Amino acid sequence: MKTDHPKLKTQLFSCGFFRHCTQSVLSPTSSPLSPSHPPPPPPPPPPQPQPDSSSSSSSSSTSQSFTQWKFPLPNPDPPPETTLPSDPTPQYPLPPPLPFTQLQELFHIAELQINTGSDPERLSALHLLERSLVPNPPSDPECPPELMRGVVENLKTKASAKPATKILLALCLAEGNRHVAVEAGAVSTVVEVAPELEDAEAERALAALELMCTLPEGAAEVRSHALAVPVMVAMMGRIAARAREYAISVLAVIYGDGDMGKDVAPPEEVARAVVLALRNDCSARGKRKGALLLKALQENDN
Known part of the structure; x- marks a missing residue:
């Protein structure tokens, strides 16, 4: 395919060969040469074009600049010191647990x-409780x-x-805090709000519910x-492992209690959902x- 290079034409017309030719041609208005003024020596022969001359390099640079403009080259690899380690450590150490008196004051x-x-x-x-309790969950004093009750009530608010x-x-x-949470109505609240929570929030709420069920x-x-049963069955099909x-x-x-019977939910429906989840x-x-659970469901179905 023939490619037109405007830059190459410009360079050729501005080179020394064309400038010398234009200067040596007499115009119609110029005076004839006198005998006292011998004619100038003939001009040197024009330089022979070389295959790897500046024109080819200019063409190459022009093509390269066009390629770089049209298809940007990828960024070079970052230096080794800027790459993350394979096992990054926390940038800041976890805060120490709050002393007993400070935790009481915080509560x-x-x-x-x-x-x-x-x-x-x-x-x-x-947020203050989150920053203080989550890194180092307290065992004493009790909440x-x-x-x-205030924490449980805020489970119902999206913000x-x-x-x-x-x-x-x-x-x-x-x-000790599980007793307090059950008395505050946390079990029923988690069951009722779990379907409306985001996945990560639902995971934490169900983890707390499992602890309260101990x-x-x-x-x-x-x-x-x-x-409880329909919500847990629905959550099994939606949430992560x-x-x-x-x-x-x-x-x-x-279903682990032998006295439950068949009144909670059809065991075969729950078993089907459990098998699908597994x-x-x-x-x-x-x-x-x-x-x-499948064994308990089979026993309840008999």
Whole structure:
């Protein structure tokens, strides 16, 4: 294909060969040469074009510049010192656990702001609790009942559900706080709001629910809730592997009691949902829980 190079034409017409030719030609108005003025020596022969001359390099540079403009070259690889390590460590160390007296003071201030403050004050108090409790979940002292009720109530609000689920899970890691959470109505609240939560929020809420079900009162509360089974079945088909494990664990608590019978939900429908969930991505613990649940469902169906 023939390619027209405007730049190459410009360079050729401005080179010394064409300039010399134009200067040596006499114009019609010029005077004839006199004998006292001998004619100038003939001009030197024009330079022979070389295959690798400046014109070819100019053409190459022109083509290269066009290629770079049309198809940008990729950025070079970053220097080794700017690459991330394969196992990055946290940039800042985790804060130390709060002393007992400071934690009590934090609970008191947060309780006042969450239960009596404005919406921005409640959200600010929740974020303060999140920053203080999530890195180092406390085991002592127990969360005050009024503060726990405020945290549970904020599970129902979209703007505050994310920090509230983090705080509830961090508190429920201590057995004493599980009692407080069950008494604050956390079991029924998690069952009712779980379908409306984002995936990460639902995972934390179901993890807290599983912890509360380790208590007799928590297990009794989830068994008596009419929406517990349909909600857990629906969540198994929507959430990720770890959260699916928590939903299976809650169902195992519901059907693990020999006195449950067939009144909660049709066991064959629940078993079908569990088998489908186990075929998808599920943790090893979830598979073990699922096998126990299927056995309990079979016994309840007989």
